[in-house]
Amino acid sequence: MKVTVLNGSPKGDVSVTMQYVGYIRKRFPGHEYVVHDISQRVKKLEGNLTAFKEVVDDVGSSDVVLWAFPLYHMLVPSQYKRFIELVSEKDAVDAFKEKYAAVLTTSIHFFDHTAHAYMHAICDDLGMRYVGFHSAEMSDLLKEKGRDQLVLFAEDFFDAAERKRVTSRANPPVNTRSWNYLPGAVAGAIDTKGKQIIVLTDGTGGNLGRMVERFTESLAGKVEVHDINDIPLKNGCLGCCNCGLDNECSQKDGFPEFFNEKVRTADVVVYAGKVTDRHLSSQWKKFIDRTFFHNHVPALKGKQLGWIIAGPLGQLPTLRATLEGEAELGRINLVDIVTDESGDNETVDTMIQSLAERLIRHSCSGYMRTRTFLGVGGDKLFRDFVYNSRFVFQADHAYYKKHGFYDFPQHEYGTRLLNTVMTGLTWIPQFRKEFKKRTTSEMIKPFQRLLDE
Ligand SMILES: Cc1cc2nc3c(=O)[nH]c(=O)nc-3n(C[C@H](O)[C@H](O)[C@H](O)COP(=O)(O)O)c2cc1C
Structure with a gap:
């Protein structure tokens, strides 16, 4: 099979993501692989029709297309996004139609779901047969389990194309309303109160x-x-x-x-x-x-x-x-x-x-809307990531330390003591029984004290 890989890393082949592609190639040597460094060469692809056509021709003559890219701000890198725009602008959609497609990313799993959802929808819009995705944490390839899962993903992807598996479309087309907004006169302009x-x-x-x-x-x-x-x-x-x-x-x-x-x-x-x-x-x-x-x-x-x-x-x-x-x-x-x-x-x-x-x-x-899982969960993820790679992200590390972002539960000695003592006590049968009986009422006790004040 001919496999066209659209590399989204601006770093070209000196990229973490491309090591994953390299591993797939190593484990499935029977296929013909063509790799295009899309993000690195996007300016050339935009300005030079021959260069753009070369990519499109490879897509058109391939059996499968692998969209491989690093997560950048919850999505694809801007250069890759530009390429996706060019496919429509330069009337190249036909080359992508009916092609079996899959998405391979590397990231630290922060909002990788949105990048995958976006690419799934793009594949649907291009009329491709989207098979699935593999979202690798950057270092997964260094672990046996990560390598095994990558191989199973690639096997499933190639199998889908070989057996002409039926795939389903998940995203209905987007309907855009065409109308001209005509603003009315402003009744009373708002005082900006010196705000910039x-x-x-x-x-x-x-x-x-x-x-x-x-x-x-x-x-x-x-x-x-x-x-x-x-x-x-x-x-x-x-x-x-x-x-x-x-x-x-x-x-x-x-x-x-x-x-x-x-x-x-x-x-x-x-x-x-x-x-x-x-x-x-x-x-x-x-x-x-x-x-x-x-x-x-x-x-x-x-x-x-x-x-x-x-x-x-x-x-x-x-x-x-x-x-x-x-x-x-x-x-x-x-x-x-x-x-x-x-x-x-x-x-x-x-x-x-x-x-x-x-x-x-x-x-x-100074009102700030309460944060949700998006921010609270993100903080925890980055707390661990920055801490573990603080030699690379030294500026982050200094900021996180200064502003109390390192709220690792291990640092809370009172909580650690409470958990050790309480866990021990729950192994005493009488305490265990009483514990089960009073779990819900004890949970609201601190709040009741506050309300009674
Ligand atoms: C500008 C930029 C934005 C990034 N945004 C995200 C992100 O939103 N979520 C995430 O999990 N990782 C993010 N990362 C981390 C990269 O996805 C990760 O390092 C990736 O493995 C790099 O792959 P590459 O070497 O193939 O370019 C970002 C990295 C950069 C440089």
């Missing part, structure tokens, strides 16, 4: 541009607006992780300065973007990926955030999940996500006005 407000938008035309305009008009103070297509943002993140030592990006295109001087200093941040395939554009993804120079430090902590989105967000729960996850992990208060989906001018006007009002109000009061 920045809007970053992906373009200034169409519904998105008009929604952004309506937003800025709804505020009485100064609002700084930047088009993310015009800011210094040359390339996507290269994944070099040089920033791990001191939060300094290896790319000197002015993006870190822009981000630190404009976005980090604001009280209120509004991001505005268009739905492009099933996510925001690769330009937005590039922006988000490049903020990685702050690694796992919540660089926008405490800010109020609003999203303005043109497009069918309601049909894209994965996109919403990434926006919410990104905010929660970053300790940012995501006030609302306003869209133009209603198709009704007045509704959009009202939603934008309400967003503006709440952003200012919450910024003044």
Whole structure:
């Protein structure tokens, strides 16, 4: 069988993910493998039709396609996203149709589910026969069990294509409403109370541009607006992780300065973007990926955030999940996500006005929505990850130590003592019996003391 591997790592073959592909090749030597370094060469693929066609021809003549990439900010790297966009823009969808496809990622399992859900949907949109995914933790390949599971995954993938297995489509097509939003006049502009407000938008035309305009008009103070297509943002993140030592990006295109001087200093941040395939554009993804120079430090902590989105967000729960996850992990208060989906001018006007009002109000009061599993779970994962790789992520380590992120339960000596003593006591039959009887009432005792005060 001919296996075309679309490599999503910007590091080319010097990539963790490609070691996994290498292992599959080693264990299944009977197939013909063609690997294209998509993310590393995306600029060439965009500008040079021959280079792009070479990839598409290989896809078209292959039996199976393996989408292999590292997780970048809950999704594919921006360069890979750009390639996915190019497939439609350059009318290359036909080459992907009916091809058996699977997804292989490496990551630390933070929001890997959203990246896989996105790629599954992209495969469905391209008319591919999606077989499944393998989401490896970076070091899985170094363990026997990890290698065994990878082999079983590849075996199942190849078997599906060989036997022409029937696959099911999980994602209905996205329906996009085409209408022109016409904003009404602003009845009463909101006092910004001296708050610094920045809007970053992906373009200034169409519904998105008009929604952004309506937003800025709804505020009485100064609002700084930047088009993310015009800011210094040359390339996507290269994944070099040089920033791990001191939060300094290896790319000197002015993006870190822009981000630190404009976005980090604001009280209120509004991001505005268009739905492009099933996510925001690769330009937005590039922006988000490049903020990685702050690694796992919540660089926008405490800010109020609003999203303005043109497009069918309601049909894209994965996109919403990434926006919410990104905010929660970053300790940012995501006030609302306003869209133009209603198709009704007045509704959009009202939603934008309400967003503006709440952003200012919450910024003044310091309100932060309670976090959920997305942020709380993410903290635990990164706590362990940063601690274990603190020689790479030294800046993270210093921040985590200073701000009490290392809340390992092992460090809580009172809890350790309580657990040791109580566990011992539960082995005394009389205590055990009493323990079972009083579990629920004892659980609320500290709360009752508080309420009785
Ligand atoms: C910019 C950037 C963003 C990342 N985002 C995530 C993420 O959201 N979730 C996760 O589990 N790992 C994330 N990672 C970790 C990578 O997915 C992981 O290191 C991967 O194995 C790198 O593979 P590669 O060497 O093939 O590029 C991120 C790494 C970088 C550089």
